[in-house]
Amino acid sequence: MTQRTNQSKQVALTLPRDTEVDIDFPREWIEFADPADAEHMVRADLTWLLSRWACIFGRGCHGIVPGRAADGCCSHGAFFTDDDDEQRLKEAVKRLTPETWQHHRKGFKKYTEVDELDDKPARRTATVDGACVFLNREGFGAGAGCALHAQALRDGVHPLEYKPDVCWQLPIRREQEWVKRPDDTKVLVDTISEFDRRGWGEGGHDLHWWCTSSAEAHTGTQPMYLEYGPELTALIGEAAYGRLAELCAARVRTGLIAVHPATTAAQETATAAPENS
Numbered sequence: 001m002t003q004r005t006n007q008s009k010q011v012a013l014t015l016p017r018d019t020e021v022d023i024d025f026p027r028e029w030i031e032f033a034d035p036a037d038a039e040h041m042v043r044a045d046l047t048w049l050l051s052r053w054a055c056i057f058g059r060g061c062h063g064i065v066p067g068r069a070a071d072g073c074c075s076h077g078a079f080f081t082d083d084d085d086e087q088r089l090k091e092a093v094k095r096l097t098p099e100t101w102q103h104h105r106k107g108f109k110k111y112t113e114v115d116e117l118d119d120k121p122a123r124r125t126a127t128v129d130g131a132c133v134f135l136n137r138e139g140f141g142a143g144a145g146c147a148l149h150a151q152a153l154r155d156g157v158h159p160l161e162y163k164p165d166v167c168w169q170l171p172i173r174r175e176q177e178w179v180k181r182p183d184d185t186k187v188l189v190d191t192i193s194e195f196d197r198r199g200w201g202e203g204g205h206d207l208h209w210w211c212t213s214s215a216e217a218h219t220g221t222q223p224m225y226l227e228y229g230p231e232l233t234a235l236i237g238e239a240a241y242g243r244l245a246e247l248c249a250a251r252v253r254t255g256l257i258a259v260h261p262a263t264t265a266a267q268e269t270a271t272a273a274p275e276n277s
Contacts, residue, residue: 054220
């Protein structure tokens with residue numbers, strides 16, 4: 001789950017339920033070298049990063065499972081990416097109490113489980129009554145939502161320091177690949193793109209709803225590259241993010257933007273709203 005702080009206000013819209021756009025549409029990409037590392041290249045989906053997507057968890061999110069809108073995208077446990085990911089969670093859990101975590105339990109094996117991912121055993125956060133063990137349900141005294149996210153805000157740190165990688169990275173998708181150039185040199189290429197339905201694998205198209213393709217979630221007041229500045233910095237590094245932000249801002253100044261169709265749909269609905277009221 002990718003709850004956000006109140007730093008990004010949202011435009012109030014009343015939109016029809018079925019507002020997802022086709023995920024196959026023309027996109028613009030940029031590619032640049034990391035100013036701090038000559039062996040690191042970044043390839044980024046400019047159309048996605050200049051979109052007005054913003055998380056609407058608890059503010060109109062339909063969730064990914066029918067009848068469980070309050071879960072957001074937390075209906076399934078979060079698979080860990082590596083040992084560091086698991087260790088960060090272990091440390092964060094120590095800060096939770098029965099008063100701040102509805103399903104409080106001690107011991108790593110009690111809040112994680114092993115599942116089959118691509119026919120290989122993989123550990124993830126456990127599920128309780130159809131949703132992640134760290135999801136506080138509606139009506140819980142400390143408030144609904146991710147217990148880890150809420151604890152990070154109480155501690156004055158960014159939620160990415162406590163949450164599993166997949167939770168704070170969504171809906172950004174990063175793929176890494178070492179690429180051999182014609183002159184036999186190699187560079188590490190980070191590809192930054194939208195985590196659309198396909199990003200979930202074979203089951204992605206069975207999701208009840210997915211926010212990145214929906215106009216309902218494209219109501220932020222700032223571009224995605226600013227909305228997710230801390231997350232992008234964590235993914236590609238401070239210097240690379242600084243260069244990415246410069247390139248995005250330069251493109252905005254030109255006015256020549258390949259607008260995300262979900263952002264266009266949201267803007268058109270906002271424009272038409274006064275006439276229909």
